[in-house]
Amino acid sequence: MxxxxxxxxxxxxxxxxxxxxxxxxxxxxxxxxxxxxxxxxVEFRGFERFVQGRPYWEVPVLVQRLCGICPVSHHLCAAKAMDVIVGADRLTPTAEKMRRLMHYGQTYQSHALHFFHLASPDLLFGFGADVGKRHVIAVAAAFPELAVQGVMMRKYGQEIIKATAGKKIHGTGAIPGGINKNLSVAERDGFLKDLDQQLAWARGALKIAKDYTVENLAKIKDFGSFDSNHAGLVTADGTMDLYDGNLRAIDANGGRIFDMPPAKYIDHIAEEVRPWSYMKFPFIRSLGPERGWYRVGPLARINVAERIDTPEAERARQEFMSVTNGKPNNITMAYHWARMIELLHAAEKFQELLNDRDLQGTDLVVQGERREEGIAIIEAPRGSLFHHYRVNDRDEVVMANLIVSTTSNNEPMNRAVQKVAEQHLQGVAEIxxxxxxxxxxxxxxxxxxxxxxxxxxxxxxxxxxxxxxxxxxxxxxxxxxxxxxxx
Amino acid sequence: MIGFGNPGRLDDGLGPALAARVEAAAIPGVTVDSDYQLQVEDAEAVSHHDVVVFADAAISGREPFSVSEVVPSRGLSFSSHSVDPDEILGLARDLFHSAPRAFMLAIRGYDFDEFGERLSPDAADNLAAAEQFLLPILIRSDLAALAERAQAAAPPFPNSA
Known part of the structure; x- marks a missing residue:
């Protein structure tokens, strides 16, 4: 260097x-x-052009070409948008629960991978650790049981995805208006057999993240941190919902900015282009680009929600919020704790869904009055994901617009870089x-x-x-x- | 055998395409998997096998394909959500106490810069050549032939993976 x-x-x-x-x-x-x-x-916008002219029913599969990391989020978000196109305003219980199981599988494997294999070197060895320790191989050497847990949790989530989406690459499970398969009893029993172990590991991961945050609060509370707006999906009564709901935005003190259905996103969210970056900067229209930027993802979702509908994650949420006396938590490093609350929430949702006989139902698809425009938002592991399509009378997509989670976090990440650079690089003799x-x-x-x-x-x-x-x-x-x- | 790559990015789908052909051959004793990219859980999967063949698309290098032996590593380039084959073996060794012998089959591709679920004509030819090479080896469990091809090839992994 x-x-x-x-x-x-x-x-x-x-x-x-x-x-x-x-x-x-x-x-x-x-x-x-x-x-x-x-x-x-470096933003690659080619997909939005590529999808134009393609039949709308192909889109939930096509969008998975975007990303090898969270293809399931794109698959489900596109399917939700196409539900609007085919007039499927309410899916069958089997279809909705299968999709939710797929989504929690994605959340679970993604959060486990990030925590155990990407973030853990920072937390276990320190921010300034020798480069030889800043990777999972070092974690495997020092904490082999954690590294194994990360692998097995990731695998469990991937198997859930495979069982619900049909396959790992270009899954076809979610289709406009529903789902194309249910969960067999054998598949269900296979997952239930290992669920207690998964729940135990999720609780353990949450404890690591919480203890790290609480014990290091003085050190990390200002690390790359700043007040911000937050956005995430909630149900009508303010419960966190990773799959569906209204998008809620709050300010740094918890004041409500809006609760909006996804179809209204254009009225509330705009995207700014800056000459030095290929990636756009979304902002809340009513606040303007200077004050309207917002954070998405686990931290934002915990902040905007009034409750979580699984008991252990809800207790963890209350504990999380108590650190900031019930006000939104604006500590950047608290993302890890929030992410592990969601990890446990996903495991609890596995338990709830796998014991629901609706997953073995056979009523898989509904349709209604055909529409020309479909908009959907889903909470991808990294934050709110927007899909917006228009379709002509030949069933061809004529317009597509996507706002991915990382785009929404563009401004916050820039601010985090600025803050940390000022805090740790400024005035030092040797970087x-x-x-x-x-x-x-x-x-x-x-x-x-x-x-x-x-x-x-x-x-x-x-x-x-x-x-x-x-x-x-x-x-x-x-x-x-x-x-x-x-x- | 694990084929990896994104079939939605043209020739990047060579690995999964070869995996699909091997799977279709239904060779006893051979398990086949494919994914967008290798991930940590693949370390657990390979730990249950004696021999692993990784298949990926190569942006450059020998035509129609090259074979190299992969050895476990604790590479410092473990730096993203994807994992290299040598690191998969390293994790299999460190976490699951397994040391399968492994080979990288890198099939030369040419077009990667667009969305599209198709192979370029030359890449399709290379895929066919890789299939003709690999299937008899798997059917005969001819590890020696695989090792011989790897020994003759240069440069070795990781330059070709």
Missing amino acids: TTQIGTQRIVIEPVTRVEGHGKVTIHLDEQGKVTQARMHI TDGLLNHVEVAIRAYDPCLSCATHAMGQMPLVVELLDHEGKRVGRRCKGVAESVAG
């Missing part, structure tokens, strides 16, 4: 242990003071790998998935560049992965 100090620009490209392709640039002046810090994401990892720790808290918005998948080299005040590169360091094979 280049460590020259003067008027310089540090580029971290892309950030390790987040998905897709992004880079961070930090400008320092001659005194080493941070003048500007930005996270750049080490460990110090730079502080920036990545803050970004990783959001669990950004950049694949949706980017061309490359699965390749995450890290490039650090220093540029002087004239923009001339004075140094570059890269650690990365093989560039010769697609992944």
Whole structure:
């Protein structure tokens, strides 16, 4: 890594242990003071053009091409939008519960993977740990039981997805108006057999995240943290719902900004383009781009909800909210605790759904009055995901617009980078790998998935560049992965 | 055998395409899986096997395909939601105390820059060549032939994975 100090620009490209392709640039002046810090994401918008002209019923499968990380979220969100197109205003109990099971499977495996295999090195070894320890292999060596748990929890969630979506790649389970399969008794019993162990591991993960946050509160409460608006789906009575509901936005003090049905998103959400970034910056229209940016994802969802409808997760939510005396929690590192509350919630939902005989029902699809426009929002593991389509009378998609979770968190991640750079890089004589990892720790808290918005998948080299005040590169360091094979 | 890649990104789907052909052959003693990318749970899966063949699309390198032996690693490039084959083996060894012998079959592809569920003509030819090579080996459980091909090939993994 280049460590020259003067008027310089540090580029971290892309950030390790987040998905897709992004880079961070930090400008320092001659005194080493941070003048500007930005996270750049290379957005790939080709999908919205690609889908135009395709039959609407193909879209729930096509959208899975967007991303190898959360294809299920896109699959379900597109299916929900197409439910609107086919006039399926209320799915059959079997269809809705199968979709929910699929969705909780996705949430569970994603949260487990992030916590045990991406975030845990930061929490277990410290933000500035030696580079040799900042990966899951080191976790496996020091805490093998945790690493195994992470693998087995991820596997359980993936098997739930396979059983509900039909297959791991390009699942076809959710179709416009419903689902194309139910859950067999044999599949159900297979999942129930291992559920107690999964619940125990989820409780253990929640305890690790809670204890870490509480014990390190003084250290982390200001780390990359700032007041913000928050958004997430809730039911009509304010209960957290990861699959469906109204989108609720609150301000940093808990004041309600709106509760809106997904179909009204254009009235409330706008997207700003900035010349230095390919990724858009969504904001709440009534507040404008300066004040209207918001956070999504586990932290935001816990903040906007008034309750959770599973008992253990609800007790955990109350404990979480007590740390900030019932006010919204704006601590960036609290994302991890919030994520583990959702992990346990997903496991509790497994228990609820797997014991529901509706999953073995045979009434799978409904239809109603055909419409030309469909809009849906779902809570993907990383936050609210918007799908919006218009369809012509030949059943062809003529317009598609997607707002992915990481786009909504674009501004907050930029602010986190700025804050951490000011807190940890400003004025230091030598900028080490460990110090730079502080920036990545803050970004990783959001669990950004950049694949949706980017061309490359699965390749995450890290490039650090220093540029002087004239923009001339004075140094570059890269650690990365093989560039010769697609992944 | 595990084929990985995104079939919705043209030639990136070569790995899953080969997996589908091997699965269709229904060879006794051979289990087949495919996914967008390798993940930590694949370490548990490979730990139950004696030999693992990973199949992926190659952006560059030998045509129509190359074979290299994969050895476990604790690579520092474990840096995203996807995991490399050598790290899968490393996790299998460290977490599940298993050390299967493993090979990487990298099939040369050419078009990766669009959405689309099809292979380019040249990639399809390469897929056919990889299938013709691999199926008899799997049917005969001819580990020696696989190892011989890997030994003859260069460069070794991870440069080709």
